[in-house]
Structure formats: structure tokens, C-alpha cells
Amino acid sequence: MSKRLSFRIRDELATRIAAGSIAPGAKLPSEPVLAIELGVSRATLREALRSLEEDGFVTRTRGSGTHATYRPRLRNNLDMNFGVTDAIAASGMTPGTRDSAVRSAAATTAEREALGLAQDAPVVILERVRTADGRAVVSSRDVLSADTISLGELAGMSIDGSVYAVLEGMGRPVARGVVTISPMKTDRAMARRLDVKVGVLLLHLRQVDYGSDGAPLLLSDEFHLAEAFEFTVVRRGPGKERT
Amino acid sequence: MSKRLSFRIRDELATRIAAGSIAPGAKLPSEPVLAIELGVSRATLREALRSLEEDGFVTRTRGSGTHATYRPRLRNNLDMNFGVTDAIAASGMTPGTRDSAVRSAAATTAEREALGLAQDAPVVILERVRTADGRAVVSSRDVLSADTISLGELAGMSIDGSVYAVLEGMGRPVARGVVTISPMKTDRAMARRLDVKVGVLLLHLRQVDYGSDGAPLLLSDEFHLAEAFEFTVVRRGPGKERT
DNA sequence: TTGCGTGATTTGTCTGACAAAGGTAGGCTC
DNA sequence: GAGCCTACCTTTGTCAGACAAATCACGCAA
Numbered sequence: 238m239s240k241r242l243s244f245r246i247r248d249e250l251a252t253r254i255a256a257g258s259i260a261p262g263a264k265l266p267s268e269p270v271l272a273i274e275l276g277v278s279r280a281t282l283r284e285a286l287r288s289l290e291e292d293g294f295v296t297r298t299r300g301s302g303t304h305a306t307y308r309p310r311l312r313n314n315l316d317m318n319f320g321v322t323d324a325i326a327a328s329g330m331t332p333g334t335r336d337s338a339v340r341s342a343a344a345t346t347a348e349r350e351a352l353g354l355a356q357d358a359p360v361v362i363l364e365r366v367r368t369a370d371g372r373a374v375v376s377s378r379d380v381l382s383a384d385t386i387s388l389g390e391l392a393g394m395s396i397d398g399s400v401y402a403v404l405e406g407m408g409r410p411v412a413r414g415v416v417t418i419s420p421m422k423t424d425r426a427m428a429r430r431l432d433v434k435v436g437v438l439l440l441h442l443r444q445v446d447y448g449s450d451g452a453p454l455l456l457s458d459e460f461h462l463a464e465a466f467e468f469t470v471v472r473r474g475p476g477k478e479r480t
Numbered sequence: 481m482s483k484r485l486s487f488r489i490r491d492e493l494a495t496r497i498a499a500g501s502i503a504p505g506a507k508l509p510s511e512p513v514l515a516i517e518l519g520v521s522r523a524t525l526r527e528a529l530r531s532l533e534e535d536g537f538v539t540r541t542r543g544s545g546t547h548a549t550y551r552p553r554l555r556n557n558l559d560m561n562f563g564v565t566d567a568i569a570a571s572g573m574t575p576g577t578r579d580s581a582v583r584s585a586a587a588t589t590a591e592r593e594a595l596g597l598a599q600d601a602p603v604v605i606l607e608r609v610r611t612a613d614g615r616a617v618v619s620s621r622d623v624l625s626a627d628t629i630s631l632g633e634l635a636g637m638s639i640d641g642s643v644y645a646v647l648e649g650m651g652r653p654v655a656r657g658v659v660t661i662s663p664m665k666t667d668r669a670m671a672r673r674l675d676v677k678v679g680v681l682l683l684h685l686r687q688v689d690y691g692s693d694g695a696p697l698l699l700s701d702e703f704h705l706a707e708a709f710e711f712t713v714v715r716r717g718p719g720k721e722r723t
Numbered sequence: 724t725t726g727c728g729t730g731a732t733t734t735g736t737c738t739g740a741c742a743a744a745g746g747t748a749g750g751c752t753c
Numbered sequence: 754g755a756g757c758c759t760a761c762c763t764t765t766g767t768c769a770g771a772c773a774a775a776t777c778a779c780g781c782a783a
Contacts, residue, residue, distance in 0.1 A: 240744095241767095242767070243767085261694060268733075270733070278767060278769070287531065293655070293656050298775080299661065299774065299775045301734080316716060400766090413714070414715040416712065416713050416715060418661060418713070419683075420663030420681045421685055438665070440662075440663055444711070467662060468660065469661070471656060474653065474689065485735075531731060541744085543744035543745030
């Protein structure tokens with residue numbers, strides 16, 4: 238349960254809208270009425286509405302009211318599913334892991350830059366092949382500073398576990414990630430790992446994750462089979478009301 | 481200038497943070513102090529801070545204060561650059577257009593579903609090849625309902641213009657878009673249009689744009705040369721504070 | 724029918740206050 | 754002296770009430 242009351246109200250309204258209890262395009266009750274119904278003050282309700290508006294659930298117009306917007310249903314939203322496990326589960330398949338291996342090494346130049354490390358700083362690397370309903374669909378490689386997590390801690394995590402869950406358990410939750418998307422064809426090594434032919438299309442997601450203080454925590458390279466996944470992103474429009 | 485005072489305050493603070501006037505990790509003045517400094521009430525300031533928090537510019541902690549977060553600088557953020565023109569310009573190149581053509585047709589099934597139209601509803605189609613510094617980099621195809629815009633209006637727009645700008649000029653600004661990303665290889669027709677070899681890697685962006693009322697306005701298919709572009713997305717972390 | 728004015732409705736902003744949680748400094752115990 | 758605990762202060766979260774501004778609906782007149 239969220240710490241802030243306004244978050245709970247926000248989630249409650251978001252659920253109602255998503256579930257269709259408040260129909261798309263329908264007008265919500267006025268703020269005073271809705272505040273009484275939800276048992277909170279109008280200020281708290283407005284915090285929640287502000288958040289919903291920011292995420293595109295509702296539009297608010299002075300003099301007119303607050304209206305729910307039509308919201309497209311998304312299967313694999315990059316915003317919602319942060320890890321590979323989430324993405325697979327969101328597609329209705331059972332996630333699994335294969336060929337898991339952890340090791341330590343000196344950081345390469347690219348890794349040093351991405352993670353903000355000193356030269357020759359030690360890093361720990363986790364390489365896995367993720368499966369959906371038993372079929373290999375993603376090859377992933379996670380790199381973390383040895384200062385962030387020890388080899389033992391990384392090796393000790395659940396085989397199907399999420400690195401994010403481990404980091405959060407250590408009090409270093411991931412607050413934000415920046416992912417770069419590019420297409421590529423499978424080379425021979427990747428084809429063997431994923432058990433597909435050479436030349437099959439992949440989406441390469443290179444992601445740097447940052448902690449709540451803004452420090453880089455994790456560098457991930459994920460190679461997704463294009464035919465197995467579909468990525469969607471919600472983009473905010475150029476309407477001048479926004480920044 | 482935005483209609484709502486809280487939006488202006490939001491933008492003002494976002495600018496300060498982005499420009500480094502408020503350093504990453506630095507603590508902002510307390511709400512009462514900041515409200516006086518900005519000349520607004522604390523309620524309005526809190527609306528602005530709520531928005532900034534939602535976008536990851538700041539974190540707020542009761543008892544501790546509001547802190548600016550480190551925000552990575554992005555070259556081609558799918559969130560920031562909505563149209564192809566923006567994306568090309570953000571890469572430091574000069575956008576241009578080639579092989580522009582408009583026509584009208586009956587909507588296909590996929591187009592009907594995406595745009596929420598009745599069977600055999602007429603649509604207008606704009607096909608263009610976009611260039612960066614004279615080199616063809618994107619093949620695009622925009623489909624709109626004939627009710628939204630007439631063939632003449634579409635043909636009359638500036639050759640390098642943005643469909644978004646036209647829609648906004650007609651009082652139908654695009655508030656949100658949902659893009660699906662998938663990789664593909666160029667077929668023969670696309671290779672000729674983009675003047676590349678068959679088999680070169682493309683990123684296919686299929687996007688549906690919605691108006692402020694949530695109604696679908698525009699269906700776009702964009703085929704980007706992979707080697708010419710790089711797409712980044714900021715993802716919100718799995719920190720438990722979110723939905 | 725069309726246009727205009729007027730009033731009701733609704734969100735936006737302001738003011739003031741108290742509660743809750745984090746941070747800090749001081750004192751106490753061992 | 755080191756560590757722990759407590760009281761206090763700061764800061765955000767929530768509440769209450771009021772007025773301003775914008776939109777919408779209705780009635781009326783041309």
C-alpha cells in the first residue's frame with residue numbers, strides 16, 4: 238500500500254477507468270462530490286487527478302469538468318514492464334531462465350562510461366537466456382559495479398529472479414532507466430544461444446538504470462527475438478499545453 | 481503561454497533543473513519559501529511539483545524536502561521528438577522531403593480498426609520520403625479519416641510540414657500517441673524508395689495518435705533506416721511507489 | 724432560426740491550519 | 754568515549770473554506 242493517500246486515490250481512480258467502471262469519454266463527478274465519495278479532501282483528490290491527467294487518463298477543463306479519456310490497451314508497454322520477466326509475463330507466457338552464468342571482470346571502456354566507474358574497476362556480469370513457455374526468446378547480459386553488489390550476492394539470487402528485485406531488496410531501488418533500441422541480425426554465437434538461424438531479426442535494447450539519487454546502477458544488454466515480442470511506447474503529443 | 485498558472489510554474493522549475501540552475505541532487509527551497517519566491521500560493525506550487533515528480537525531475541519526501549534528481553541528457557528521445565522532422569533536427573541534420581504524394585481511398589480493415597472508422601469510410605493518405613542532409617532516411621505513410629481533414633487541406637500543407645502542426649492549426653492537437661516498434665528488412669520496393677540495398681535493417685514504427693478527447697486521429701507507418709537513427713526511451717523504474 | 728445575454732456549474736487558485744514523517748542535536752547510559 | 758534514546762525542529766502531506774475564471778445550457782429577442 239502506498240504511503241501517500243493521494244497515491245491510493247490515484248490508483249483507485251485509475252483502476253476504475255481501466256476497468257471501464259468509468260466509461261471512456263464519460264464525465265467524472267465534480268471534484269467536491271468525488272472527494273466526499275472517496276472520503277478525502279478536495280486537495281488530495283486534486284493531487285490524484287493531477288497525476289492521472291499527467292498520465293493521460295483524464296482531461297480537466299475549467300468550467301466543463303473532468304473527463305475520462307479513451308486509453309488504448311497495451312500488451313507490452315516499455316513503461317509498464319521494466320524487466321524481461323515482466324515483459325514475458327505480460328504476454329501471457331511463463332518466463333524461465335537457461336544458461337545462467339555469473340562472473341567478475343574488469344570494466345570495459347563502454348561499461349566504465351555507462352556506469353561512471355574508474356579505470357579497471359571491477360564489475361560483475363550476469364548472462365542469461367530467458368525463455369517464454371520454454372522457448373528461448375531473449376539473451377541478456379547485466380553488468381554492475383562490484384561496489385554495488387558482490388559476485389556471491391548476484392550468484393545467490395533466485396535463478397529466475399529479477400536483478401531489480403535484488404537491488405530493491407538491498408535498498409538501492411531502480412528509479413529510472415534509459416533504453417536505446419536498435420535492430421540487428423543474429424550472428425553465429427547469438428544464433429546458438431537462442432537456438433535460431435543466423436540472420437534472424439533481433440531488437441537490441443541497451444539500457445542504463447539509475448537509482449533514486451541519479452547514480453547509474455546497472456547496464457543491461459538485451460537481445461530480443463523480434464518475432465516473439467512487440468514493444469510499444471506511449472508518447473506524449475506535441476500539444477502546446479505541455480513543455 | 482500555458483493557460484494554467486501551475487503549468488507555467490512547472491515549466492519554470494523544469495527549466496531551472498534542466499539548465500543546471502538547480503543542481504542534480506540539490507535540495508529545493510521549502511514549499512512555503514519557494515511559493516513566495518515564485519509569487520504563487522503553496523497549492524499551485526504543489527500542483528507543479530506533483531507534475532515534476534511524475535516526470536522524474538524531483539523526489540519529494542515528507543520531513544526531508546524536495547530534491548532535484550539527476551536527469552540523463554538524451555539525443556533522440558521518443559518522448560521529446562514526436563515527428564520525423566523533430567527527430568532529424570534533433571540529430572543535427574537538415575530535414576527534407578521527397579516523393580510526396582497524397583491520395584484518397586477506402587479504409588482497409590487495419591486502418592478502420594486503428595482509427596475507429598465505419599466500413600468503407602473514406603480516408604486520405606500522405607506518403608513521403610524524408611531526407612536528412614539530402615539522404616533518404618525515412619519512408620512514411622500517414623492515414624487520416626476524410627472527416628478529420630480533406631484531401632485539399634492535406635495537399636495544401638507545406639511540403640516539409642508536419643501533419644501535427646496542421647492538425648493543431650485546425651484545433652485538433654495530438655495529445656498522445658502509441659507507437660509499436662518492430663525491426664524489419666527492406667524489401668525491393670522499400671529499397672528503391674530509400675535508395676538502399678535489399679535486406680538493409682529498418683525500424684518500423686507504427687503509431688496511432690489520439691486527440692485530447694482520446695479519439696484516434698492519425699495512423700502513421702514510418703520506416704527508419706536503422707543506421708541513421710537511434711531511439712531512446714526513458715522508462716520509469718519499478719520503485720514500489722508507482723502503480 | 725440565429726444570436727446574445729445571463730445564470731449555474733465546474734475547475735483553478737488562494738489562504739490558513741494541523742498532522743505526520745524525517746533529520747538533528749542534546750543528554751543519558753554503559 | 755561510544756552508542757542509544759528522546760525531544761525538538763523542519764518539511765511535506767492533508768484538510769477546510771472561499772473566491773475567481775472559464776465553460777455550458779437555457780431563455781429571450783431579433
